[in-house]
Amino acid sequence: xxxxxxxLVTFAILAYLVAMISHAVEYALGNARAVSAKAPxxxxxxxxxxxxxxxxxxxxxxxxDEVRTARxxxxxELAGRIAAGVTVVAAAIHLGAVVTRGIAxxxxxxxxxxxxxxxxxxxxxxxxxxxxxxxxxxxxLGLFLSLVMVLLLAFAELKLYVEVVPLMPALQxxxxxIHVSTxxxxxGIFLLGIVPAVTFLMRNGYExxxxxxxxTLARRLPAAAGLERLTFTLHAxxxxxxxxxxxxxxxxxxxxxGRAWGWDPKETWAFISWVVYAxxxxxxxxxxxxRNVATWIAVLGFLTVLMNLFGVNFFFxxxxxxxxxx
Amino acid sequence: xxxxxxxxxxxxxxxxRPNPVLALLRNSWRQLTSMRxxxxxxxxxxxxxxxxxxxxxxxxxxxxxxxYFRDHPELAPQLDRLGGFEVFASVWFSAxxxxxxxxxxxxxxxxxxxxxxALRSRPPAAPKRLERLPQHTVLEAPAAxxxxxxxxxxxxxxxxxxxxxxxxxxxxxxxxxxxxLLFHTSLVAVLLGVALGSWFGWHGNRLLVAGEENAxxxxxxxxxxxSLGPRVDSTDLxxxxxxxxxxxxxxxxxxxxxxxxxxxxxxxxxxTPRKAAFSVNSPLRLDSANVYLLGHGYAPILKYTDRYGxxxxxxxxxLTTGDANLTSEGVAAFPDANVDPQTGKRDPAQQIAFxxxxxxxxxxxxxxxxxxxxxxxxxxxxxxxxxxxxxxDAGIPGSVYQLDQRQVSSGKLKQIGDQxxxxxxxKWTLDDGxxxxxxxxxxxxxxxxxxxxxxxxxxxxxxxxxxxxxGSLFARRRRVxxxxxxxxxxxxxxxxxxxLVEAGGLPRTEHPGFADEFAQLVAAVRDDGRADRRAREGVx
Ligand code: HEM
Numbered sequence: 001x002x003x004x005x006x007x008l009v010t011f012a013i014l015a016y017l018v019a020m021i022s023h024a025v026e027y028a029l030g031n032a033r034a035v036s037a038k039a040p041x042x043x044x045x046x047x048x049x050x051x052x053x054x055x056x057x058x059x060x061x062x063x064x065d066e067v068r069t070a071r072x073x074x075x076x077e078l079a080g081r082i083a084a085g086v087t088v089v090a091a092a093i094h095l096g097a098v099v100t101r102g103i104a105x106x107x108x109x110x111x112x113x114x115x116x117x118x119x120x121x122x123x124x125x126x127x128x129x130x131x132x133x134x135x136x137x138x139x140x141l142g143l144f145l146s147l148v149m150v151l152l153l154a155f156a157e158l159k160l161y162v163e164v165v166p167l168m169p170a171l172q173x174x175x176x177x178i179h180v181s182t183x184x185x186x187x188g189i190f191l192l193g194i195v196p197a198v199t200f201l202m203r204n205g206y207e208x209x210x211x212x213x214x215x216t217l218a219r220r221l222p223a224a225a226g227l228e229r230l231t232f233t234l235h236a237x238x239x240x241x242x243x244x245x246x247x248x249x250x251x252x253x254x255x256x257x258g259r260a261w262g263w264d265p266k267e268t269w270a271f272i273s274w275v276v277y278a279x280x281x282x283x284x285x286x287x288x289x290x291r292n293v294a295t296w297i298a299v300l301g302f303l304t305v306l307m308n309l310f311g312v313n314f315f316f317x318x319x320x321x322x323x324x325x326x
Numbered sequence: 327x328x329x330x331x332x333x334x335x336x337x338x339x340x341x342x343r344p345n346p347v348l349a350l351l352r353n354s355w356r357q358l359t360s361m362r363x364x365x366x367x368x369x370x371x372x373x374x375x376x377x378x379x380x381x382x383x384x385x386x387x388x389x390x391x392x393x394y395f396r397d398h399p400e401l402a403p404q405l406d407r408l409g410g411f412e413v414f415a416s417v418w419f420s421a422x423x424x425x426x427x428x429x430x431x432x433x434x435x436x437x438x439x440x441x442x443x444a445l446r447s448r449p450p451a452a453p454k455r456l457e458r459l460p461q462h463t464v465l466e467a468p469a470a471x472x473x474x475x476x477x478x479x480x481x482x483x484x485x486x487x488x489x490x491x492x493x494x495x496x497x498x499x500x501x502x503x504x505x506x507l508l509f510h511t512s513l514v515a516v517l518l519g520v521a522l523g524s525w526f527g528w529h530g531n532r533l534l535v536a537g538e539e540n541a542x543x544x545x546x547x548x549x550x551x552x553s554l555g556p557r558v559d560s561t562d563l564x565x566x567x568x569x570x571x572x573x574x575x576x577x578x579x580x581x582x583x584x585x586x587x588x589x590x591x592x593x594x595x596x597x598t599p600r601k602a603a604f605s606v607n608s609p610l611r612l613d614s615a616n617v618y619l620l621g622h623g624y625a626p627i628l629k630y631t632d633r634y635g636x637x638x639x640x641x642x643x644x645l646t647t648g649d650a651n652l653t654s655e656g657v658a659a660f661p662d663a664n665v666d667p668q669t670g671k672r673d674p675a676q677q678i679a680f681x682x683x684x685x686x687x688x689x690x691x692x693x694x695x696x697x698x699x700x701x702x703x704x705x706x707x708x709x710x711x712x713x714x715x716x717x718x719d720a721g722i723p724g725s726v727y728q729l730d731q732r733q734v735s736s737g738k739l740k741q742i743g744d745q746x747x748x749x750x751x752x753k754w755t756l757d758d759g760x761x762x763x764x765x766x767x768x769x770x771x772x773x774x775x776x777x778x779x780x781x782x783x784x785x786x787x788x789x790x791x792x793x794x795x796x797g798s799l800f801a802r803r804r805r806v807x808x809x810x811x812x813x814x815x816x817x818x819x820x821x822x823x824x825x826l827v828e829a830g831g832l833p834r835t836e837h838p839g840f841a842d843e844f845a846q847l848v849a850a851v852r853d854d855g856r857a858d859r860r861a862r863e864g865v866x
Contacts, residue, residue, distance in 0.1 A: 240799060255608060256618075259529075259776065260778070286361045286365065289365070
């Protein structure tokens with residue numbers, strides 16, 4: 001089972017890679033004019049109304065140029081659909097990898113950093129597919145999502161991989177399941193949230209007339225306002241879950257270590273993340289704070305989550321040190 | 327999200343006597359309780375917590391702090407002066423969160439007052455021109471539409487409704503502000519819980535070797551390390567005694583621990599001692615304190631027979647070195663050895679001690695420097711003997727787990743011979759004919775005993791916090807109005823008594839789904855009207 005899981009991870013990475021390439025093709029073929037005209041229109045129509053591409057206005061008398069443009073647009077559309085389909089396949093393989101890993105270990109597959117990353121990334125993809133189903137107009141973000149998945153999974157496989165082992169006594173508690181599952185869930189959504197956050201920052205710059213390097217990438221992205229709203233929705237969704245998991249962690253720590261909160265490095269960084277995300281929600285609710293400043297705070301929040309996940313395990317030792325990096 | 331900004335400025339032009347001090351105070355207060363300040367303070371709090379994870383902290387890991395002092399002899403005292411090793415108790419960290427919470431209280435009190443007022447007030451009258459609202463529609467009511475009927479539809483959907491003449495005003499989503507206030511208030515409650523815990527709480531750590539003769543009772547002196555809150559006196563500690571009867575640990579073939587369990591006898595001094603068991607994740611909960619299992623190890627039993635033939639037995643816990651196979655190190659000291667029975671005189675130069683390792687599973691062949699497995703499959707001690715002055719009488723407190731190295735380096739304490747491996751039951755005869763016998767081991771556990779008042783308060787506050795947070799994030803404040811207008815008689819409508827209903831909606835917080843909700847509401851009102859008419863026609 002363990003080997004099967006390992007193979008599935010490799011396949012999942014490959015599938016994400018294929019999805020990424022198809023998205024890239026869609027992106028490259030994408031007709032900037034059609035997109036920028038279309039995206040806001042769809043924004044107005046509202047979520048999930050109409051299949052993508054149905055707002056192409058029929059030109060009165062197509063010139064050769066227009067015919068070519070239309071053909072390219074169709075190809076882009078096809079590439080995009082393929083990308084989304086491959087992402088579904090990748091997510092299924094990825095899920096298979098998580099499940100077989102759990103079966104091999106005979107427990108929830110969240111016992112060490114490798115398994116943690118494996119599950120967090122899956123949550124991110126699954127949540128992405130849910131978003132995509134509701135808002136097909138955001139499909140182009142898939143390029144960034146699949147890129148993130150390829151990077152994280154490859155990193156996990158190369159740097160974090162450990163053999164299957166059972167849990168230490170300190171982890172054998174139903175609080176383990178509650179605390180870790182919610183933290184994984186929240187982290188997965190935060191991970192997904194970083195995609196619209198970063199693309200918003202790029203697109204926002206683009207819309208304000210910046211034409212230098214990272215901003216030009218945003219030429220074919222959906223409108224900034226929609227990206228910003230999605231960023232907020234995702235963060236507002238995961239923040240209470242994250243809050244819950246921190247509280248659950250404290251309850252568990254009380255039973256396992258004799259104190260609810262002891263400022264161990266993991267706890268300290270969870271506190272930092274929580275405060276930064278609270279800052280994001282505040283900033284977003286304060287009209288005098290610009291939306292891109294608020295979004296930067298969300299990006300910062302994700303960096304603190306990463307720091308907690310990787311940095312703390314590598315640099316500091318604490319009670320949470322069973323994260324299992326060899 | 328509500329569009330709550332920094333507090334509105336004081337009404338301009340109000341005649342006011344300029345009192346500079348008062349004005350300054352008022353301005354500072356307004357600054358402090360603004361959202362921007364809250365943001366800055368939140369940010370500072372996050373930044374201020376970082377050194378607490380980078381530098382070792384006394385409250386978390388005092389040994390690492392000592393190590394840091396040894397590694398950075400120059401820097402460490404400087405950092406210490408700044409509170410670097412006690413970040414979360416430092417003046418600057420406290421200043422930030424106290425300011426933040428002052429700001430918080432200053433922010434929520436006026437909002438509570440406003441919200442209570444809003445809860446008691448009725449939804450406002452419809453604006454004159456409903457078509458200016460983000461949502462607007464006009465529907466032709468088949469029959470004379472009745473504002474009360476519309477109100478009923480809205481009430482069924484849990485809107486707060488008021489009917490004024492031909493107008494219906496309704497509002498929903500007060501939960502948003504309620505939740506937000508609950509959330510912020512419970513933050514204060516959590517902080518209070520922390521304060522209670524640190525004022526009235528206490529805790530102590532110690533090591534407990536199995537056996538009745540090693541039982542401990544809960545007094546300040548019995549702890550190796552203890553700390554009592556400022557409002558706790560050592561006489562306040564509840565009385566109970568604890569004996570470790572047995573300790574059970576299971577390990578996987580890989581050496582990874584699988585299961586721990588400590589069986590104890592608890593005597594709460596109310597007459598009947600009782601048996602109890604606890605483990606990691608399930609502490610022993612007594613009325614007045616909780617007992618947590620932190621670690622475990624072995625205490626070798628060593629019997630020393632001195633050159634006069636008198637023997638002493640000592641059970642000394644050897645501390646684990648941190649390796650997973652429980653290689654442990656320690657010292658068995660016999661300061662009262664070799665007292666001449668003739669003279670009864672104690673010769674400090676003849677004291678004896680054995681220092682070395684305990685290996686629960688010693689390797690078959692040397693080097694005997696680490697254990698192969700955490701359980702006792704081939705238990706052995708590897709010891710070096712020392713004779714001389716142990717330095718115990720000098721009055722300098724030393725560790726019972728280590729020899730006083732000063733005595734060794736000054737030559738007052740000398741090593742005798744080489745190190746020696748002893749299996750259970752083996753005897754070692756020293757140069758002077760005295761012997762050391764390794765009789766076996768007893769398990770020991772390390773405990774933390776804690777009383778943490780305020781925890782219940784914190785738990786309740788956390789539950790409220792979560793509930794409030796969800797209300798605040800997901801509830802949406804919005805208003806709708808319906809206005810029933812008689813049909814224009816000039817339009818030539820055939821059905822007498824028919825009317826127009828104009829509806830408008832205003833989301834007071836960003837609410838992407840509001841258009842849908844509004845449409846559904848309007849449809850419900852229309853359908854209700856139809857159903858009404860059908861019912862009426864049926865009767866007729
Ligand atoms: C201990 C410090 C604080 C923390 C951890 C904190 C946390 C939060 C969080 C997580 C939210 C988002 C949930 C929501 O939208 O309701 C929020 C909202 C809010 N906070 Fe705070 N807060 C703190 C202090 C303050 C202070 C000092 C003020 C007043 C200046 C304040 C005013 C608000 C307001 C008005 C909102 C509502 C924003 C909205 O409409 O969504 N908070 N707070």
